[in-house]
Amino acid sequence: MQEWKPQMPYMEQFPVAMAYVPWQRNCNMYENLDEAYKTGTIFPELNKPFTGRRVQS
Numbered sequence: 001m002q003e004w005k006p007q008m009p010y011m012e013q014f015p016v017a018m019a020y021v022p023w024q025r026n027c028n029m030y031e032n033l034d035e036a037y038k039t040g041t042i043f044p045e046l047n048k049p050f051t052g053r054r055v056q057s
Contacts, residue, residue, distance in 0.1 A: 028044050030036035039047045 024043070029042050030039070030044060033042075036042040041047055
């Protein structure tokens with residue numbers, strides 16, 4: 001088996017990343033599964049359509 005070598009030599013200087021993903025609360029769910037399928041999620045809180053600009057919180 002060949003040893004893995006990065007195609008870009010400078011990649012070795014970067015540390016491995018660690019992701020933080022908070023627990024999701026199951027509050028509301030779509031009752032209509034067709035609507036959930038079209039939006040891409042069963043949770044209405046996660047329905048964040050792409051508008052091509054930054055959302056103001």
